[in-house]
Amino acid sequence: MWLHAVAESLDTEDSRFALRAPRAWLHTVRDRIGVNSSAHLSAQLLELLRGVYYENWVPSHVPVTARAA
Incomplete structure (x- = not known):
């Protein structure tokens, strides 16, 4: 249900x-x-x-500092 809500808010039917x-x-x-x-x-x-949250996470590389634009 939540994925459908995200898709709807993005105006897409592509679940990926x-x-x-x-x-x-x-x-x-x-x-x-x-x-x-x-x-x-x-x-x-x-x-x-x-x-999904922990996918490819390397704790020793965090936190990442924000870059100036």
């Missing part, structure tokens, strides 16, 4: 595209909030999203 949007957001947040905060956030996610 709809999943990439929250994936990109989750990875961006994950890489910027630090290991402890990341663990607290992931504990609140659905199991599927938790898997």
